Amino acid sequence: MSDADIQQVPPYELMGGKQGIDDLVDRFYDVMDALPQARTIRAMHGPDLTVIRHVLKLYLAQWLGGPQDYSRERGHPMLRGRHLGFSIGLAERDAWMQCMDAALSQVACEPQVREHVREAMLKLADWMRNQPNNP
Ligand code: HEM
Incomplete structure (x- = not known):
């Protein structure tokens, strides 16, 4: 590929x-729910992950070139703005990526595709940081 x-x-x-x-x-989200290193970011979410599971499915489908249902349902992504209410520094970014890496490792696809998507996600997760001084 x-x-x-x-x-x-x-x-x-x-x-x-x-x-x-x-x-x-x-x-x-199963990993986020279980991983001790993700406790801080898990606590930013409500107890019930049903809605956010649905929304992230729509978002990622759209972001990865699939159906554009996220925008139909939620409007313009404005993803960074939607995250400003949460304190996101390097530790939170890395915890998010740790959950995503565990999930990505199980997707059945070419390794190059996985790596390409992972790099793009890391850039997005880094862009979500709003706590520059958080070590
Ligand atoms: C960097 C660390 C990140 C943290 C700590 C974080 C945390 C959160 C939290 C707490 C919410 C609100 C959940 C709720 O309403 O229950 C949220 C929403 C969301 N996050 Fe993140 N997030 C991060 C990165 C990302 C990245 C990289 C993406 C995309 C690849 C993403 C996609 C979304 C989407 C689509 C929503 C829902 C937006 C909407 O309301 O339409 N997040 N995130």
Whole structure:
């Protein structure tokens, strides 16, 4: 799988379409729920993760080149703005990525696709930081 292929076929398709993304998000929140290192970011969420599971599925499907249902349901993503109410520094970014790495490791797709998506997610997670002095 070359970079050119990745640019022509949406990662959404290469990662198994709706089922692939739904599974990824469910694993992501299962890990967040269980991992001691994710306790701080888990506590930022409500006790019931049902709604956020649904919303992240829509968001990632859209972000990865699939159906644009997130914007239909939630409007413009304005993702950084939506995170300003939570204190996100390096530790929170890394905990988020740790959950996502565990979830991504189980997606059935080419390793290059996984790495490409992971790098893009890391940039997004880094962009979400709003606590520059948090070590
Ligand atoms: C960097 C660390 C991050 C932390 C600590 C964090 C935490 C949170 C929290 C606490 C919420 C609100 C959940 C709720 O309403 O119950 C949220 C919403 C959301 N997060 Fe994150 N997040 C992070 C990074 C990301 C990244 C990288 C993405 C995308 C790949 C993302 C996508 C979303 C989406 C789509 C929502 C829902 C937005 C909406 O209301 O439409 N988050 N996040």
